[in-house]
Amino acid sequence: GGSLADALAAMPEVTEHFDRATIDRLTAPENYLGLAPQMVDQAIKLSGAITI
Incomplete structure (x- = not known):
């Protein structure tokens, strides 16, 4: 298994x-994970409001 970039580079419709x-x-990853910490914080806050 290669990387996502390798898979995309092998696809003519992408290239x-x-x-x-x-x-x-x-x-x-550094170009699309920028808000991950904030997203995790928000998910943790929301999880406290959920009851089953």
């Missing part, structure tokens, strides 16, 4: 729109 450098940039 007709994006070069490998762009695919790498778009799939780099």
Whole structure:
């Protein structure tokens, strides 16, 4: 198993729109995990309000 970037780079329907450098940039975790800590904090706050 390769990376997500490798899988996307092997797809002609992706590479007709994006070069490998762009695919790498778009799939780099530091570019899409920026709000993860805030999202976790919000989920924890909401979980306290849920009763079963």
